[in-house]
Amino acid sequence: MDFAFDARTEDLRTRLLAFMAEWVHPAETVAQEQRARLESPWETPPVVAELTTEARRRGLWNLFLPDPRYGAGLTNLQYAPLAEITGHSPRLGPTAVNCAAPDTGNMEVLAQFGDARQRERWLAPLLAGEIRSAFAMTEPEVASSDATNIETRIERDGDDYVITGRKWYISGAMNPDCAVFIVMGKTDPEGSDIRRQQSMVLVPRDTPGVEIRRAMRVYGYEDHAHGGHAEIIFDRVRVPVSHLIGEEGGGFAIAQARLGPGRIHHCMRLIGMAERAIELMCRRAVSRTAFGGPIADQGVVRNWIADARVTVEQLRLLVLKTAWLMDTVGNRGAHTEIQAIKIATPRAVVDILDKAVQLHGAGGVSQDFPLAELWAAARTLRLADGPDEVHQRSLARRELGRYAP
CATH class of the missing domain: 1.20.140.10 (Butyryl-CoA Dehydrogenase, subunit A, domain 3)
Incomplete structure (x- = not known):
């Protein structure tokens, strides 16, 4: 049993530790001061752009994606110690190297299950750090710890899906750079297999009927680091059927x-x-x-x-x-x-x-x-x-x- 990291992991660890010490940790106070002067508490402090530029220059970008077409091509075992290092500064570390949740999970979904047009429209700008995203699953009216309870409806109407429901604690949704939601809801609520009732669809933030109702606090904090946690109303939101991720019932x-x-x-x-x-x-x-x-x-x-x-x-x-x-x-x-x-x-x-x-x-x-x-x-x-x-x-x-x- 060998407990040593392989050569590539050790190289990335060394470079990432240096980046955190030289850039990220000194930027923590700067980001806090800049955020206090922003018009909206959900805007990204300017220093973050400096961090992401430097991270890309150092080859520390999209480290989490195992598919080399989209990311660093690391295994879970290779990426894990790098995630630990970014956790030293959870406000800035993951974002600086474009490895912050919920974008990481959403990019993985698009890379693995999205079609070519979805990847071009949404995955490419996420990989480039040009936009942010959110994953809309949790609901206030049901125990969302059991995903089969989800009540949001996704109903087929011709060439469109019509989405109706209420979500909350949707991480990242308050960030003005958040451009798209992956929404989980039921396309077949009466289906005999309760694990085939749900589907996922892509909903652009500016779609009519999407209402960001309020920011949800966490133990009294407004979580600026992750772009806030929003309550969102989907009031007969209409998107093309082509926005379905994977297949109906695959959510x-x-x-x-x-x-x-x-x-x-x-x-x-x-x-x-x-x-x-x-x-x-x-x-x-x-x-x-x-x-x-x-x-x-x-x-x-x-x-x-x-x-x-x-x-x-x-x-x-x-x-x-x-x-x-x-x-x-x-x-x-x-x-x-x-x-x-x-x-x-x-x-x-x-x-x-x-x-x-x-x-x-x-x-x-x-x-x-x-x-x-x-x-x-x-x-x-x-x-x-x-x-x-x-x-x-x-x-x-x-x-x-x-x-x-």
């Missing part, structure tokens, strides 16, 4: 294909966030004095730091194993491990961030440190892409199945 299968790699990306970025928290904890502990000595001398603080290091090393190995399985036996063969990382990683990283907040005192909950925002992002990922309990249910069912009479 559920496409969603599952989209979520597999996405969970690797999320979990590795979370590990990067945990590494950032450990660094901040250590710097704080050696620089602050309480009760006559450095905080670092307190036994409880040392325990927090030690436990955090052990946890991160365990999580990283599990996620990298899952990435390797996805490359060698596919999503289905990695089913148990995909469930496991989605359960374990956000939960553990939330705990590490909570300890880091505690160590920083009032500073930990302030805007002067990234910890409160990182905690909110990590806690949200215990819900996004399926809540913990859904993954626990699925994983336990498979485990029990091995012992069923």
